[in-house]
Amino acid sequence: xxIAIISPGRDVSFWIKTFNEADxxxxxxxxxxxxxxxxxxxxxxxxxxxxxxxxxxNLKLICSMGAGVDHILxxxxxxxxxxxxxxxxxxxxxxMTNYVVMAVLNFHRQLYRYQxxxxxxxxxxxxxxxxxxxxxxxxxxxGSDVIEKLKILGFSVFGFGNSPKSNIDFPxxxxxxxxxxxxxxxxxxxxxxxxxxxxxILNLDFFRKCNKGTYIxxxxxxxxxxxxxxLTAIDEGHVSGAFLDVYRKEPLPVDHPFWNVEEITLTxxxxxxxxxGSAIPQIIENYKRLKSNTxxxxxxxxxxxx
Numbered sequence: 001x002x003i004a005i006i007s008p009g010r011d012v013s014f015w016i017k018t019f020n021e022a023d024x025x026x027x028x029x030x031x032x033x034x035x036x037x038x039x040x041x042x043x044x045x046x047x048x049x050x051x052x053x054x055x056x057x058n059l060k061l062i063c064s065m066g067a068g069v070d071h072i073l074x075x076x077x078x079x080x081x082x083x084x085x086x087x088x089x090x091x092x093x094x095x096m097t098n099y100v101v102m103a104v105l106n107f108h109r110q111l112y113r114y115q116x117x118x119x120x121x122x123x124x125x126x127x128x129x130x131x132x133x134x135x136x137x138x139x140x141x142x143g144s145d146v147i148e149k150l151k152i153l154g155f156s157v158f159g160f161g162n163s164p165k166s167n168i169d170f171p172x173x174x175x176x177x178x179x180x181x182x183x184x185x186x187x188x189x190x191x192x193x194x195x196x197x198x199x200x201i202l203n204l205d206f207f208r209k210c211n212k213g214t215y216i217x218x219x220x221x222x223x224x225x226x227x228x229x230x231l232t233a234i235d236e237g238h239v240s241g242a243f244l245d246v247y248r249k250e251p252l253p254v255d256h257p258f259w260n261v262e263e264i265t266l267t268x269x270x271x272x273x274x275x276x277g278s279a280i281p282q283i284i285e286n287y288k289r290l291k292s293n294t295x296x297x298x299x300x301x302x303x304x305x306x
Contacts, residue, residue, distance in 0.1 A: 002039040003287065004056070006031040007046040007065060015044075015065075018276045023284055042287055050075045053082075061085070061290050063283050066274040067092055067142075069300050070194035070221060080302055085286055088298045089278040093145050096272035100146045100189055100219060103243040103265075104155070107187055107215045108132045112241065112265060135160060135185030137201075138192035138220065139172070140306070142272075146189065158184045162197065179209055187215045194221040195305035202226060207233035213240040219271045222247040227258070234263050245271040 003019075003026060005012050012030060019028050029035060031048075040056045046065040053059060054077060064072055064086045072084055106112060108130055117124055134150055136143045139159040147157045147170055159165075159172040160181040173181035182188075188210070192198045202216065202225040216239055218225055227248060233239040241263035247256075250269055258264050286296050300306055 001041045001291065002027040002029055002036065003042045003044065003283075004029045004031065004034055004037075004040045005044045006048040006052065007044070008032075008049065010046060015276045015280065018280045019284075022280055026284070026287065042283075042290060044283060045072055047071050048075070051077045053078055061286065061296070063087075063286065065279065067272075068194070068221065070223075070305065073302060073305055083296055084300050084302060085282075085296055085298045086300055086306075087274055087279045087282060088141070089275065089282075091275050091278045092272045093142055096142050096219065097145045097149050099245070099267075099271040100191075100217060101149055101153070103217045104132065104134060104150060104187060104189070106243065106265070107241075108155075112263075116262065132156075132187050133158065133185045135181055135188045137161075137188060137190050139165065139168075140191075140193070143189075143191040146191065178206075182206075182209045182214075183211070186211050186213060187217070189217045190220045190224050192220050192224060193304075193306040194223055199223050200226050202230070204229035204232055207238045208236075210238055212237055214238065215240050216242040217244075218242065219245045222250065230264075231257060231261065234261070239263075241265070243267075245269055 005015060005028065008031065016028055016030065019026060029040065037056050038058055041058055041060045042063060043053065043056065043059060044063045044065055059082065062072060062082055062084045067087055069084055069086050072078065110130060132155055134155050134157045136147050136157060137160045139147065139161050147159060150157050151170065157170050158181060159170055160178065161174045164174055165172055190202060202218065204226065207229065230239065230242060234241065243265045245267045246269055252258065252266065258266060282297055289296050
C-alpha cells in the first residue's frame with residue numbers, strides 16, 4: 001500500500017520530511033513521478049489535474065491537503081463512492097480568526113484611508129471610527145470562532161448559513177433569509193464552503209441588496225466572488241471596498257484590474273495555511289483506519305460539499 005501526493009507546482013518537500021519522521025515505513029510517491037500506480041490506495045490532493053485519479057485502479061481514499069474540498073469535488077470523474085476527508089486543525093482557526101479581525105479593524109478604524117492620506121500628506125482627524133455591523137456568511141468551526149472573537153471586541157455580529165442552527169447566541173439567518181441578513185449589516189465576511197449553491201454568490205444582484213457602502217471580506221474561495229461585479233458595485237457605491245485573500249486564478253495575474261483599485265486590499269491566500277505537522281498525523285490515522293476497515297476521521301458529505 002502506498003500514498004501519493006498530487007499537488008502540481010507546490011513544494012511538498014516538508015510534507016515528505018514530516019511523513020518520514022512520523023512513520024518511515026509508509027511509502028510516499030509524489031506526482032508527477034508516480035512509479036507504481038497500482039500500489040496507491042490513498043491520495044493527498046491539492047488542485048490535482050482533473051481526471052487523473054482514473055489512473056489509480058486500487059484507490060480507496062482521497063485526502064485534502066487542507067480544510068477545503070471544493071478543488072476535489074469539482075472533478076466530475078471522481079466516483080461518489082470514494083470517501084473524501086479533509087484537515088480539521090485548531091491551528092487553522094487561530095490564524096484565520098486573527099486575519100479576519102485584522103481586516104474588520106482595518107475597515108472599522110479606516111487604516112486604508114489613513115495610508116492613502118499619508119501618501120498625500122493629508123492630516124484628517126474626522127470620523128476616526130465607522131459604525132460596523134458584521135455579517136458572517138458561513139458559521140462552521142472557522143466562522144463561529146470569528147463571531148465569538150468579534151463579539152468580545154464589542155461588534156454587533158449576525159450569521160448566515162444554509163440551514164437552521166440551534167444553541168447559538170447571535171442573530172442568525174439561513175436559506176431564503178439572505179435579504180433580511182444583508183439589511184442588518186454593513187460589513188460582510190464570506191467564509192462559506194464552495195458548493196454549487198454558493199458559487200458566484202457574491203455577485204452584482206447580491207451587492208445591490210447590500211446597504212450602501214458595505215465592505216466585503218472574502219477568505220473562503222475565489223469562485224464565491226464574481227470579480228467584475230465587485231468592480232461594478234464599487235463604482236456604483238453599493239460596496240465601499242474589499243479585503244481579499246482568495247481569487248479565481250492564483251497567483252493573481254499581473255494584468256488583473258484588482259491590483260490597481262485603491263478600494264481593494266489584496267493578500268496572496270495566506271489567511272490560514274495548512275501546517276503539515278498538524279495535517280499528517282490525521283492522514284496517517286486515516287491510513288491506519290483504512291487498513292483496519294474502521295470509520296474515518298473528518299470524512300465529508302460530497303452532496304453537501306463539506
